[in-house]
Amino acid sequence: MICDRRSVSYVNLIWSEESETKEKGADMWKARPEDNKPMTMNPTQPAQPVPPLAAATTPSPSTPAPHKETPKASEPHRSADVGHIGKSVQIRGELTGSEDLYLDGEIEGSIDLRDHTLIIGPNGKIKAGITARDLVVHGRVEGKVSASGRVELRKSCTLIGDVSTQRIVIEDGAFFKGAIDIKEKDAKPESRKPLAAAAISGSGMSSGEGSGITYSAAPASQGSFLDPK
Amino acid sequence: MSSSGHNLKKWFRGAESAETKSTGPGKSAPRTSRRCIGLGELLRNLKSAGEQKLSVLDLGPTSPANISFLTGLGARVFNEDVLREAQDPGYLVKQEDGSMQIDPSKFFAANLDYPPDQFDAILCWDVPDYLPEVLVRPLVERLQVMLKAKGNLLAFFHTKDAGPESLYSRHHIVPPDVLELEPIQGFRLQRIFNNRHIENLFKDFASRKFFLGRDNIREVLMVR
Numbered sequence: 001m002i003c004d005r006r007s008v009s010y011v012n013l014i015w016s017e018e019s020e021t022k023e024k025g026a027d028m029w030k031a032r033p034e035d036n037k038p039m040t041m042n043p044t045q046p047a048q049p050v051p052p053l054a055a056a057t058t059p060s061p062s063t064p065a066p067h068k069e070t071p072k073a074s075e076p077h078r079s080a081d082v083g084h085i086g087k088s089v090q091i092r093g094e095l096t097g098s099e100d101l102y103l104d105g106e107i108e109g110s111i112d113l114r115d116h117t118l119i120i121g122p123n124g125k126i127k128a129g130i131t132a133r134d135l136v137v138h139g140r141v142e143g144k145v146s147a148s149g150r151v152e153l154r155k156s157c158t159l160i161g162d163v164s165t166q167r168i169v170i171e172d173g174a175f176f177k178g179a180i181d182i183k184e185k186d187a188k189p190e191s192r193k194p195l196a197a198a199a200i201s202g203s204g205m206s207s208g209e210g211s212g213i214t215y216s217a218a219p220a221s222q223g224s225f226l227d228p229k
Numbered sequence: 230m231s232s233s234g235h236n237l238k239k240w241f242r243g244a245e246s247a248e249t250k251s252t253g254p255g256k257s258a259p260r261t262s263r264r265c266i267g268l269g270e271l272l273r274n275l276k277s278a279g280e281q282k283l284s285v286l287d288l289g290p291t292s293p294a295n296i297s298f299l300t301g302l303g304a305r306v307f308n309e310d311v312l313r314e315a316q317d318p319g320y321l322v323k324q325e326d327g328s329m330q331i332d333p334s335k336f337f338a339a340n341l342d343y344p345p346d347q348f349d350a351i352l353c354w355d356v357p358d359y360l361p362e363v364l365v366r367p368l369v370e371r372l373q374v375m376l377k378a379k380g381n382l383l384a385f386f387h388t389k390d391a392g393p394e395s396l397y398s399r400h401h402i403v404p405p406d407v408l409e410l411e412p413i414q415g416f417r418l419q420r421i422f423n424n425r426h427i428e429n430l431f432k433d434f435a436s437r438k439f440f441l442g443r444d445n446i447r448e449v450l451m452v453r
Contacts, residue, residue: 170293179307
């Protein structure tokens with residue numbers, strides 16, 4: 001969503017620049033009646049100075065400006081509907097929320113993001129019970145984890161505690177100590193594959209392939225929560 | 230002709246790179262696979278037990294394949310990397326002679342803390358061969374208590390012929406009865422158990438079945 005806002009503000013900048021050139025043009029060339037009418041937002045005010053970025057990307061008539069320089073795809077965890085807690089943040093207590101959260105700091109207490117995704121970054125150190133829809137762990141978690149959707153343990157992660165989830169993805173190299181309980185799928189309809197009990201990514205997957213066990217194709221088809229949406 | 234030769238070369242180069250991919254620096258060591266009769270029998274026993282919700286404890290390093298396979302069977306999977314935990318210097322206490330040794334009570338206060346009759350099966354792999362001496366007997370005693378009646382425990386023991394440089398491995402189950410062994414550096418074989426040692430160690434179990442593999446690994450399936 002931030003991307004959208006940036007693109008909107010960028011369009012505004014282009015707009016002001018265009019209006020400025022039009023005004024300059026009005027000085028240089030013979031003024032036409034239509035020049036005075038619609039182009040400037042506020043003709044009484046002087047044209048706003050154009051920041052260098054906009055100046056460097058002056059739109060040519062052949063290339064439409066908004067498409068020429070779209071905002072960079074920002075990291076998904078920084079998008080507007082994903083909260084972000086940085087690595088220097090330490091929290092003790094209860095953390096609840098109604099949006100996805102990227103957590104790279106230290107938390108002691110409990111985390112409740114019942115219907116949302118929680119991503120523990122590589123610097124994250126969590127000593128808390130976690131309830132979330134989906135959980136991706138890169139850092140360290142000590143505590144009971146309950147996820148109604150999927151749990152992903154990435155290769156750099158350490159998880160000490162019991163996990164209760166519908167689906168779990170464990171990368172080779174992840175350290176896990178505790179119990180894994182695969183919950184039965186609720187009657188509540190979800191757009192997840194029904195047969196999947198557990199899905200494994202990384203090289204561990206290869207050992208299971210062709211074994212007659214029905215693994216979910218989730219790792220390949222669904223990708224990561226960290227992938228740009 | 231030359232193009233087919235080129236294709237052939239390309240083919241072999243491709244195969245070569247695929248092979249070295251898994252053995253490159255920083256990657257895990259290449260895996261070897263072996264048929265495991267004990268595992269096959271353990272899985273058959275589990276299926277025939279007809280339990281609705283099995284509980285299986287894996288004492289090896291976290292294996293995604295094992296977790297996937299076992300949860301696919303509908304089992305609740307417990308994982309405790311006992312050997313890695315035993316490396317933690319926090320469990321060391323100073324002895325009277327000044328040496329440092331693991332304190333079993335301290336170790337088991339933090340590890341394998343489960344109620345009795347919890348598990349239908351325990352995958353012990355070759356952990357006893359690499360575990361510090363002071364932990365071996367308490368570990369086996371604890372495992373015996375944690376197993377349900379008629380529960381199965383699978384353990385591997387190296388024979389003399391396997392040699393002292395035998396690497397500790399992470400075991401990945403490839404159903405129905407194959408194991409992929411992924412060597413893990415940093416652990417040294419501590420001892421060689423002979424059959425009598427094993428029988429003494431697991432004397433409280435109702436039955437013990439021995440299977441000797443071609444790779445000088447003795448598989449033992451214990452039933453409580």
